[in-house]
Amino acid sequence: MPADPSAQGSHAAGPEEIAAARQAGQHRAAPQRLAQAALKDLPWEVGVAKPDPAVVLDGITRTFGGLTAVSVDHLEIQRGGITGLIGPNGAGKTTLFNLLTGFDQPNTGTWSFDGRDLGKLSPHQVARLGVVRTFQLTKALSRLTVLQNMLLGAQGQRGESFMRALLPGTWRSQERANTEKAMDLLQRFKLDAKKDDFAGTLSGGQRKLLEMARALMSDPKVVMLDEPMAGVNPALTQSLLGHVKDLREEGMTVIFVEHDMDVVRDISDWVVVMAAGKVIAEGPPESISQNQAVVDAYLGAHHDAPLTVEEEDRVLAEVQAEIALEESGTSPSSGVISSEGTSR
Template sequence: MRCCASSSSDPASCSWRVSVRKESSVRERRWPLTVASAANDNTPVVTATSVVKTFGGLRAVDVEKLEIRRNKITALIGPNGAGKTTFFNLLTGFDKVDSGTITLDGQVITGKPPHQLAGMGMVRTFQLTKVLSKLSTIENMKLGALHQRGEKFWSALVPGSWTKQEREVEARADAILQRFNLTHMRDEYAGTMSGGQRKLLEMARALMTDPRVVMLDEPMAGVNPALAQSLLELIKALPGEGRTVIFVEHNMDVVQEISDWVVVMAEGRIIAEGTPAEIKSNKAVVDAYLGAHHGEDLSQVELS
């Protein structure tokens, strides 16, 4: 019997092929764009073209064109009913578009479910956290890791096939918990955490997938001032790791502090884009959703 499928029967050659296959099967997945190469890549990481979503007779989203800059922090803002949450759900696969195209690094992802997008490098958090209260913090973290062999029935029956990977996953989880200053909560039930700590845990768990795009839905909602600055610093650090951040936020102080680019929606459409300073002085933006606050400093008005 031949040792490999190629025409070569050289044992050394065959052994090399087997070792490469084995190594690639256990190696942690990394995206092809490294921090260094991505930093010099000006191509958009996410695009939305002619994206439409209607509910009955209401056109909730009607976005002609949006390009999300790679390795930048982009804020999505607008008044209640602007369509930003619906648009966010369309981008992340939690709702389906009626028409239009969404891409991730040039690959069409329109209609793909959230778990597939997570496997492709796009993850999100929620305004209302989705931690599992009856599991410990470390158990919540380990759930976020991709491609765990112990999840498969036959592999689970052979501990030797997954125990090493389990240790590696736990070590990665511990490292991220330390970074998020949650080590002291490692073995506590997630249900005992404060609202701010749950926000930290959800973001930390998202990083277990080693994502290239991190989508945050109102990350500062419900976070007390003691944790708010820590969370902001963690978010600001993500682009330096080769990650793109898109977030929905109402507080303009937060938007101005951490955003590189701001996208403004009103009535389902994008009405303006620019730097925080440009958006702050944009009359169309002020007219669109400040209403009675017209003439006030945007930073003094919490958008809703």
């Protein structure tokens, strides 16, 4: 694994180049290429600075009693790209999502979006700034229709004011616009035929689609997806993957948690790996399988270590004892076989 790919003679896109590309309209034509150019040849190092970060974390820690769930020294998320957040169960991925979106507060540290501090903000305040999320377990309101769920995602609704609610003329035009926008999104996610169905009647995959569509009602800048493919029928997986890619093509920054490495390799521009609450690796998808720390985190540090002579002798003795037991016709339950092959 190269320590500094920039030494290979290629050139990472800097903020000036990215700004020039945006002014030229290239970001609208090819956001994927722009994001990949920005991340190309960055060192595969934890905490590496990104050319144009949208989200920046510094010294974030979260503990629960004696357990440290998250301990991230420094992390930057590139604007306009798809960043995959992976790691074994219990690595702290969802806890990190909760911290970034105001559903939990850290013990220490700061984090910002577009240079604005997000500390102490509640979830709805974070969402108003343009950072929205979905959940591993979908949060669709089962006893509301699909369309009503969508309308809940619209921001700045004038009819939510008690006084204005008594004056329909002040909010009816906005309500019509929100309904039209919701129907456009439902059609895009192929849920328009379900608009009058209760959300509780949808399949797990359809609820994932509904939650993603509802998040787009607020015109977000950053979309955070917590295991969007979990529990989804394979028939809908490709549809969901296409929608995630579309978010990038529309200029949004995407951060998603996923366990399926085929999915991660397919859609990610950059991958961040967590284990035991810490970021242990960063890099493009193809770099992750080459990182020994990542392999150790998933498979154990000694998964491929050779056995010592003593361990080989012990294993051989156990195998020989089992063979002798089978040949003698003795029931395994009649005694416990020690490592030396004797019954006791």
